[in-house]
Amino acid sequence: MTKFADATATRSIVVERVMHHTPEKVWRALTQGPLIEEWLMKNDFRPVVGHKFNFRAEPMPQWNGVVDCEVLIVEPNKRLSYSWNASGDEAANGLKTIVTWTLTPADGGTHIRMEQSGFRPEDERFFQGANYGWQKMVAGLERVTAGLE
Amino acid sequence: MPATPNAVLSSLADPTRRAIFERLCRDGELTVRALTDRAGVSQPAVSKHLRVLKLASLVRGRREGRETRYSARPQGLAPLIDWMARYGAFWRDRFDRLETLLRRMDQ
Numbered sequence: 001m002t003k004f005a006d007a008t009a010t011r012s013i014v015v016e017r018v019m020h021h022t023p024e025k026v027w028r029a030l031t032q033g034p035l036i037e038e039w040l041m042k043n044d045f046r047p048v049v050g051h052k053f054n055f056r057a058e059p060m061p062q063w064n065g066v067v068d069c070e071v072l073i074v075e076p077n078k079r080l081s082y083s084w085n086a087s088g089d090e091a092a093n094g095l096k097t098i099v100t101w102t103l104t105p106a107d108g109g110t111h112i113r114m115e116q117s118g119f120r121p122e123d124e125r126f127f128q129g130a131n132y133g134w135q136k137m138v139a140g141l142e143r144v145t146a147g148l149e
Numbered sequence: 150m151p152a153t154p155n156a157v158l159s160s161l162a163d164p165t166r167r168a169i170f171e172r173l174c175r176d177g178e179l180t181v182r183a184l185t186d187r188a189g190v191s192q193p194a195v196s197k198h199l200r201v202l203k204l205a206s207l208v209r210g211r212r213e214g215r216e217t218r219y220s221a222r223p224q225g226l227a228p229l230i231d232w233m234a235r236y237g238a239f240w241r242d243r244f245d246r247l248e249t250l251l252r253r254m255d256q
Contacts, residue, residue: 013237013240015237015240015241015244017244017248019247019248019251021251021254025251025254026247026251028254029247029250029251029254035250035254038246038250039243039246039247039249039250040243040246040247112244112247114240114244116240
């Protein structure tokens with residue numbers, strides 16, 4: 001389920017799902033570099049508060065493919081948080097957000113909650129561009145709106 | 150008044166409304182009558198859906214004689230572009246991949 005929450009000046013994206021795996025196993029997938037790479041991006045992550053690292057993807061128009069991060073919270077099997085900021089030329093005016101993972105034991109598995117917070121109104125403009133065709137958006141709407149009230 | 154992502158999302162969450170919007174995107178300017186012919190609902194219902202789409206800035210109406218001609222405002226989707234294309238969809242996709250990885254991992 002994807003929610004679009006309003007805060008005062010910034011906004012968050014929340015994605016939540018229950019997966020039928022233990023919190024310990026989910027934690028490994030969230031904190032071991034080679035495992036993170038399998039589902040998220042290339043990285044030099046270490047689960048140490050204060051560790052600065054990058055996520056790296058293929059560069060795209062309007063994005064150099066690099067995310068600057070710093071580990072903020074490490075509570076094994078429970079909570080993980082890191083900053084998620086634009087890098088390089090985009091660092092000054094680009095995204096400055098925080099990604100927080102919260103794991104809660106659920107019936108037969110783990111409730112996984114990801115919140116990316118700190119989007120400012122100007123970030124919407126930042127990513128608006130011709131390369132995000134609206135036709136493609138409409139095609140994806142059904143899937144996304146199916147999870148909304 | 151700029152529409153919020155929520156207004157845009159909720160107005161497109163209805164399948165009939167989404168179909169009307171997609172038809173206007175595809176076919177250009179149409180009257181309520183032309184839209185009703187293929188919408189599978191009554192003309193007042195189509196008019197009501199158009200009002201919701203107009204409030205979300207997804208559709209605009211233009212008077213021509215006794216009829217109003219409606220057209221899509223695809224730029225009305227702009228508030229969503231960041232949220233959905235960029236991050237909402239991004240994280241949902243990554244959740245899918247995480248789940249696939251967890252299935253492959255040893256306990």
